[in-house]
Structure formats: C-alpha cells, structure tokens
Amino acid sequence: MASLLARSSVKFGVAKPASRRTSVVVKASAVPDNVAEARAWIGAWKKSQGTATRDPKLTSWFPGNTGLPGYLDGSLPGDFGFDPLYLGQDPAKLKWYVQGELVNGRFAMLAVVGILTPELLASVGGGGPAAAIPWYEAGAYEYFAPAKPLFAVMMALFFWVEMRRYMDFVNPGSCNQDPIFPNNKLPAGNTPGYPGGIFDPLGFSKGDLKTLKVKEIKNGRLAMLAFAGIVAQHYTTGTTPLRNLGAHLADPWTTTVWQNDLARL
Numbered sequence: 001m002a003s004l005l006a007r008s009s010v011k012f013g014v015a016k017p018a019s020r021r022t023s024v025v026v027k028a029s030a031v032p033d034n035v036a037e038a039r040a041w042i043g044a045w046k047k048s049q050g051t052a053t054r055d056p057k058l059t060s061w062f063p064g065n066t067g068l069p070g071y072l073d074g075s076l077p078g079d080f081g082f083d084p085l086y087l088g089q090d091p092a093k094l095k096w097y098v099q100g101e102l103v104n105g106r107f108a109m110l111a112v113v114g115i116l117t118p119e120l121l122a123s124v125g126g127g128g129p130a131a132a133i134p135w136y137e138a139g140a141y142e143y144f145a146p147a148k149p150l151f152a153v154m155m156a157l158f159f160w161v162e163m164r165r166y167m168d169f170v171n172p173g174s175c176n177q178d179p180i181f182p183n184n185k186l187p188a189g190n191t192p193g194y195p196g197g198i199f200d201p202l203g204f205s206k207g208d209l210k211t212l213k214v215k216e217i218k219n220g221r222l223a224m225l226a227f228a229g230i231v232a233q234h235y236t237t238g239t240t241p242l243r244n245l246g247a248h249l250a251d252p253w254t255t256t257v258w259q260n261d262l263a264r265l
Helices: 002-011 033-049 091-123 135-140 147-170 209-237 241-250
Strands: none
Touching (some): 091 135, 091 147
C-alpha cells in the first residue's frame, strides 16, 4: 500500500516534503586565563583540605564541630580546630605557625602590660616622669642615652636572641648551652618555645605544664586582640586606653563607639 501511494504521488506530480531538521554545531570558546587560574586555585585549595576531619568529641570553636580539619587533633595547646584557610595543612608549616603565634602572643602580653601599667601609675601620681608619657609618644622621651644608640643596641640584642631561637627551632636542643657562659645550660629534652631552666625561675614547669600552656596561649591571643584594639582606639580617638575608659564611665550613654565618626565608617 505504501509503495502504491508513493508511486501515485510521483505520477501525479506531488513532491515529497523536504526535511525541516537542521543541525547546529556549537564550538566552545577558549576559557580566559584569569578564569582558568581561578579554577585551578579553587581546585588546589579543595584538594589541600584533605578528607580527614576533626574528632567531633573534641572541643571546637565552631558549633556542631563538623567539617573541621583533621590535622588539628587536639594535641597542640589551645587547639580548637580553628584554621578556616587550611594554612596548617603542611606539618612543617604548622610547627612554624605554632611558634609564631606563641612568640607574638608573648610580645603582645608584654606590650599591653607596658602600655597600661605606666598609665595606671601616672594616674595615681607614681611612675616618675616617664610614666606620664603616652605609649604612642614613648620614643620622644629622653632616657639616659640618645634614642638612636639605644635602638641600635636593642636591635642587636634582639637579633642575637631571635637567631638563637630560630636555630633551636630548626635543630631542637642545639642552643641549650650558652656560648659565652657554658655553665649556663637548659634541661635536656625541652621543646622549642618552652626552654625551662633559668627561664622558669619559679618552677611552674614542674606542675601541670599542659594546662599552663593552654592558659598562656589563650592569654596571648587575648593580648594580641587587646593590642590591636589599643592601636585602633588611639587611631580613632587620639588618646590612651585608660583615658578612653574613664571618659566612657563618666558618660556611658553618649561616649561610645557609635559617637565616633571614624569608628562609624
């Protein structure tokens, strides 16, 4: 039947309808260099995160304790799993970051005490003329020697101490003996950052050293935030922290951060 209809169509001049189907060829354009680099960076970052996650039983900074990096296993002092950028994925870098945080925390604690104590003494009439100088103008005070030689000597001593500390980090125990006074030695088996010996005159390391390490790093982190706040406070108000505190206590409803033009920016 179909062949008969086809023949009759040709016989009576009825043309076969042409096909309306068309083909479309899509060619992918080249990916821009910046997009390719961004994709490569994101891929490398995801790969660096690894698959191991932190034990959910450990105390952590993030509610729920899910998806935190597994290399922060709670063995470090003050380890609460905080590393959102996965900077400590490399064990060698993690050791360096631990020492960096510890030393900067100690410097910050000294800085905060050195800022607040003279101001507190000056407020009660003590401390002498040096205490009356604000912390941000301490370099202008005339000491027993000119400022430039004092700074040069300080930097030389600082360089010597920091190089010794770095050598002990690279090769633990290599700096346990004083090169000038060989009778001064540190106890064997100490770890970088916690020398003990003459650096522990009160013998705190003989007690619960693990708990003391956690307390120290917590106070160091708090001091770093405090110092950053003191600097920001001086930038916005132009005065010292205790003067700012006194002004706020004298008028707590109108002397706040919201009344400061720079802080509102």
